[in-house]
Amino acid sequence: MPALGSRVLTDFLIESDPSLAAETIGLITEAVELLIRHPLIGRAVEHPLRELVISRGRTGYVALYSFEENHDAELILAIRHQREAGYWGEDEG
Numbered sequence: 001m002p003a004l005g006s007r008v009l010t011d012f013l014i015e016s017d018p019s020l021a022a023e024t025i026g027l028i029t030e031a032v033e034l035l036i037r038h039p040l041i042g043r044a045v046e047h048p049l050r051e052l053v054i055s056r057g058r059t060g061y062v063a064l065y066s067f068e069e070n071h072d073a074e075l076i077l078a079i080r081h082q083r084e085a086g087y088w089g090e091d092e093g
Contacts, residue, residue, distance in 0.1 A: 027056060028079065031063065039067040039074050049077070059083060 013021035016058060031054040042050035042065065054061040064078045064087055078087040 024056075025056060028061065028063075032074075032076070035063070035065065035074050053082070054079075
């Protein structure tokens with residue numbers, strides 16, 4: 001099952017290129033499955049947060065997540081395009 005953020009991400013793509021939206025969902029789904037098997041694969045950014053780079057050719061996406069070790073769960077907080085600055089507008093100004 002794709003991450004919740006992937007729905008918002010692909011809404012934009014569906015308008016311009018539906019096949020690209022489907023590929024993007026598949027790409028994100030594969031990354032989430034990898035993350036489930038290897039929760040510490042992403043780079044540490046700020047305890048307890050980590051980032052997983054989801055490559056797509058010369059560009060891709062970045063998933064912000066935390067590994068909730070006590071619950072053996074990964075909590076994906078946001079997914080953004082690599083060319084976007086920050087999450088939730090934090091770097092805008």
